[in-house]
Amino acid sequence: MTDVEESTVEVHPVSFPPEILARISPDLSLQRHLSLGFRPSSRGFEEFRDITINTGDVTRRIQSDDNSVKIPPNNGKQGLGSCVLKQGDVFVITQITGGIIEDITLSKNDMELEDDTELLEITKEHSDITKYSSVYPVVEINRGRMGACTDEEMTISQRLYDSLLHSHILTQDVLRVEPGVRITNEDGSVSIIYPDTKENKEITNALKPKKKWSYVLYAKIEVFGRTGPVYDMCWNSLIAALQSVKLPRTFIDERATDLKMTVRARGRNAVVMETYNLLCDPNESTNLQLRENSISYASTYGIIDLDPEADITNLENNDDVDEPMDEGLETKTVLLADIDGEAEETSIKSTISITACPNGRFKQFSVVGGGAKITKELLMRSITLSKQRSRDITLKVQTV
Amino acid sequence: MNTRTGYLENVDGSCLYSLNSTKVIAAVTGPVEPKARQELPTQLALEINIRPACGVPTTREVNIQDKVRAVITPTLALYKYPRQLCQITLQLLQAGETESYFHELELVACVNSTTYALVDSGIALKGIALGTTIVITEGNKLITEPTDENLKNAKSTHVVVYMIENSKPTNLLLMDSYGDFDQNDVFKVLEQSEIKINELNKNFREYMKTKLNNL
Numbered sequence: 318m319t320d321v322e323e324s325t326v327e328v329h330p331v332s333f334p335p336e337i338l339a340r341i342s343p344d345l346s347l348q349r350h351l352s353l354g355f356r357p358s359s360r361g362f363e364e365f366r367d368i369t370i371n372t373g374d375v376t377r378r379i380q381s382d383d384n385s386v387k388i389p390p391n392n393g394k395q396g397l398g399s400c401v402l403k404q405g406d407v408f409v410i411t412q413i414t415g416g417i418i419e420d421i422t423l424s425k426n427d428m429e430l431e432d433d434t435e436l437l438e439i440t441k442e443h444s445d446i447t448k449y450s451s452v453y454p455v456v457e458i459n460r461g462r463m464g465a466c467t468d469e470e471m472t473i474s475q476r477l478y479d480s481l482l483h484s485h486i487l488t489q490d491v492l493r494v495e496p497g498v499r500i501t502n503e504d505g506s507v508s509i510i511y512p513d514t515k516e517n518k519e520i521t522n523a524l525k526p527k528k529k530w531s532y533v534l535y536a537k538i539e540v541f542g543r544t545g546p547v548y549d550m551c552w553n554s555l556i557a558a559l560q561s562v563k564l565p566r567t568f569i570d571e572r573a574t575d576l577k578m579t580v581r582a583r584g585r586n587a588v589v590m591e592t593y594n595l596l597c598d599p600n601e602s603t604n605l606q607l608r609e610n611s612i613s614y615a616s617t618y619g620i621i622d623l624d625p626e627a628d629i630t631n632l633e634n635n636d637d638v639d640e641p642m643d644e645g646l647e648t649k650t651v652l653l654a655d656i657d658g659e660a661e662e663t664s665i666k667s668t669i670s671i672t673a674c675p676n677g678r679f680k681q682f683s684v685v686g687g688g689a690k691i692t693k694e695l696l697m698r699s700i701t702l703s704k705q706r707s708r709d710i711t712l713k714v715q716t717v
Numbered sequence: 718m719n720t721r722t723g724y725l726e727n728v729d730g731s732c733l734y735s736l737n738s739t740k741v742i743a744a745v746t747g748p749v750e751p752k753a754r755q756e757l758p759t760q761l762a763l764e765i766n767i768r769p770a771c772g773v774p775t776t777r778e779v780n781i782q783d784k785v786r787a788v789i790t791p792t793l794a795l796y797k798y799p800r801q802l803c804q805i806t807l808q809l810l811q812a813g814e815t816e817s818y819f820h821e822l823e824l825v826a827c828v829n830s831t832t833y834a835l836v837d838s839g840i841a842l843k844g845i846a847l848g849t850t851i852v853i854t855e856g857n858k859l860i861t862e863p864t865d866e867n868l869k870n871a872k873s874t875h876v877v878v879y880m881i882e883n884s885k886p887t888n889l890l891l892m893d894s895y896g897d898f899d900q901n902d903v904f905k906v907l908e909q910s911e912i913k914i915n916e917l918n919k920n921f922r923e924y925m926k927t928k929l930n931n932l
Contacts, residue, residue, distance in 0.1 A: 349868050373837050394825065445869060445870055446818050446868075446870075447818075447869065449783060468779055468782075468783065471776040471779040471780070472776075472779055472780050472783045473777040474776055475777055475779065475780035476780060479780075479820075479895060482818065483873075483874070483895035483896050484895075484897075485894075486895065611897075655865060666791070677899060677900075678897055678898065678899055679894070679897075679899065679900075680895070680896070680897065681894065681895055682892065682893075682894040682898075682903060683891075683892065683893050683894070683918070684891065684892035684893075685787045685890070685891055686791075686880075686888055686889045686890050686891065687790060687791040687890070688791075690887075690888050690889075691888070691889050693904070696903070696904075697900070700900050700903075
């Protein structure tokens with residue numbers, strides 16, 4: 318008996334301060350927090366982070382004397398629209414830039430619709446995907462090191478592109494370039510005529526080049542201080558930035574509207590080349606027309622099973638009793654809104670991401686269910702929350 | 718749907734899969750020794766490569782890879798193979814859809830063919846993943862296994878993958894929807910796809926049964 322006593326070593330339970338436990342065992346740390354009814358960030362289960370949105374600040378526009386906003390003369394490649402979004406500790410900066418490309422793939426649709434904008438109005442609600450356009454986003458998540466883009470950046474960029482295309486927010490029609498004509502009047506003064514009025518339309522139509530151009534938009538999205546999944550922030554920032562986009566107006570000099578040149582290639586073939594010098598107007602711009610009812614905002618949710626063994630209240634009650642833990646303890650599944658932080662990101666395997674319009678329609682819906690089982694009730698709850706969140710963000714963007 | 722397992726000779730498991738005009742070869746190698754940076758101390762590492770039918774892999778393929786990984790990871794018995802690697806390579810032969818607009822048909826083909834190839838390779842699984850594509854038309858009709866034309870004129874497109882354990886769909890592994898739809902549509906799609914996936918599961922078991930009988 319004495320032998321046993323001598324060889325017995327008293328084991329002190331090792332305990333760690335919360336922040337260290339969170340690093341060594343994020344899973345346990347998260348479960349402990351959840352059992353107390355809140356999350357590591359001290360938010361409630363269905364509480365979102367606060368969001369601040371500012372649009373148009375990064376865009377290079379200057380304020381002129383008559384208080385009208387104008388694009389500076391050296392524009393053209395500069396930012397057309399922008400958004401700075403702050404959610405929790407994360408900053409997302411989106412800059413929209415653009416270019417003009419020649420439309421060489423004019424489909425039959427375009428030809429038919431040429432003089433028939435009324436017909437276009439009728440077919441506007443048609444879902445034919447070939448009528449819609451997207452922007453080309455590049456997402457960069459800054460982590461303080463250089464190198465090739467990560468899979469996450471590529472996936473988010475591609476998802477943004479797909480979602481934008483399929484949400485039918487941008488039609489190819491609004492990106493079409495309607496060039497004006499620069500005319501030298503009889504008295505030698507120079508003026509630019511845009512096809513806005515009927516009268517002007519006649520003039521520009523007469524001088525109109527045969528070629529077609531369209532704007533192409535790029536989005537550079539930079540994420541600073543990433544603390545968790547960022548797709549929803551990138552999407553919200555992109556949509557807010559798009560609403561601030563102003564496209565510069567373009568014109569062609571009347572002398573260049575139908576210029577043809579003969580080019581001799583290696584002295585053999587004579588090819589007739591048409592050149593057009595499409596110029597951007599430094600003072601005139603138009604707002605990008607988005608389809609209002611397709612504007613939507615994204616939110617992310619996580620689903621996790623509460624581990625009864627990690628429940629602090631249970632631990633305290635059963636301090637010395639060695640009961641089987643499973644008995645009488647039910648596993649509860651909870652929905653967490655707006656996943657953030659290392660613990661939540663690594664431990665939560667089932668996620669729902671919803672892009673919803675304020676009116677309750679969805680534009681993108683993605684569920685990944687690797688962990689906790691996703692029930693109909695949890696789906697319903699996340700749907701309700703996503704609609705609320707979408708309305709909140711809409712208000713924030715509108716007040717900017 | 719047409720499947721043929723054991724299509725390639727030099728890998729552990731493979732499958733030639735075709736559905737309408739989408740065609741893909743899936744190859745599974747594993748468990749093998751991983752590269753040092755892939756090795757996980759407690760579980761099986763997974764490497765997925767998707768090669769498009771035309772051209773070189775782009776962000777589009779990375780996006781599909783990401784989804785295939787999300788679906789396949791929960792089906793594998795990962796802790797049975799610590800410090801090992803499973804390599805899955807998917808070569809698309811025919812996309813069957815306009816690649817600049819869609820990836821839905823290819824994603825489903827990749828998931829289903831990988832499941833067949835994984836079973837063929839003999840790697841331990843917790844369940845299998847089977848998926849289907851559904852589109853909702855302008856007239857609110859649901860079409861399962863759509864064609865490219867259906868996709869182009871659809872109001873919304875949906876990919877649904879279920880985990881099958883004990884020959885029943887148990888857990889929703891993936892739902893990936895684009896377009897314009899509401900919550901009723903979401904539940905209608907989930908319901909319809911469960912029926913379809915049950916059917917796919919029946920085909921799967923039938924196929925494996927004949928295969929084992931012919932051994």
